[in-house]
């Protein structure tokens with residue numbers, strides 16, 4: 001079924017806005033061992049035990065915010 005392959009995101013546009021859909025965001029979070037729980041508006045860090053508020057509709061921003069927090073946690077600076 002070659003159709004399925006073409007269907008899978010061939011839109012490599014330069015548009016930064018919707019790089020992450022909700023599904024990608026959830027997939028990323030659920031694979032991350034440092035994420036204990038998450039819902040559309042927040043994420044629970046497994047390292048510092050804190051909920052981080054996330055923009056529910058801006059998935060790129062949400063992912064970036066989490067990555068930033070995680071980097072801070074890893075580095076021991078505890079960025080919130």
Ligand SMILES: [Zn+2]
Pocket residue numbers: 045046047048049050069070073
């Ligand atoms: Zn943390």
